[in-house]
Amino acid sequence: MANAVSGMAVHDDCKLRFLELKAKRTHRFIIYKIEEKQKQVIVEKVGEPAQTYEDFTANLPVDECRYCVFDFDFVTAENCQKSKIFFIAWSPDTSRIRSKMIYASTKERFKRELDGIQVELQATDPTEMDLDVIKSRAY
Numbered sequence: 297m298a299n300a301v302s303g304m305a306v307h308d309d310c311k312l313r314f315l316e317l318k319a320k321r322t323h324r325f326i327i328y329k330i331e332e333k334q335k336q337v338i339v340e341k342v343g344e345p346a347q348t349y350e351d352f353t354a355n356l357p358v359d360e361c362r363y364c365v366f367d368f369d370f371v372t373a374e375n376c377q378k379s380k381i382f383f384i385a386w387s388p389d390t391s392r393i394r395s396k397m398i399y400a401s402t403k404e405r406f407k408r409e410l411d412g413i414q415v416e417l418q419a420t421d422p423t424e425m426d427l428d429v430i431k432s433r434a435y
Contacts, residue, residue, distance in 0.1 A: 304402045305336040306409050313339050317367055318381060318412045321345060325352040328363040328406070330398055337363065337406055349427050359390040361399040363406060365413070370434050380434045383413040389420050 310328055317323040324347045329340040340362070341355050352366055364384040372378055385403055387396050407413060415433050419425035 303335050304330055306406055307336050307338045309339050310337055311409055313342055314365060314410045317365060325364060325366045327355055330402065356386055359388055361391050361395045362386045368430055368434055380414045381412055382415045382417060382430065383407055384417045384419060384425055386419055
């Protein structure tokens with residue numbers, strides 16, 4: 297179903313991959329892209345469970361917007377193994393204004409399709425989503 301504001305639909309594969317990440321932990325991250333010609337959000341890249349946060353950030357385009365989901369594993373001060381699912385809206389300063397507007401107007405509806413997101417970040421440059429930021433938001 298298309299979003300009334302931006303007219304973007306969400307491809308079924310987006311939800312399917314997210315459920316695999318959340319329930320089966322078969323992915324470390326998912327990068328989503330809005331396909332403007334098809335007017336829908338699609339899966340652009342899926343990261344294997346062994347991949348790191350650095351692998352994930354290396355796959356983000358420098359000057360294009362994306363939605364991302366990252367499954368962050370960490371150990372608490374009490375030595376407990378935990379995991380948090382992050383939703384990151386990547387909107388670099390260098391991306392096209394039209395692209396930023398489309399991603400911004402579609403974000404809330406798209407996020408509602410992904411049930412189980414625990415932390416949300418908005419980033420316009422890499423420093424706003426570096427590993428220290430992720431760690432500080434996870435605890």
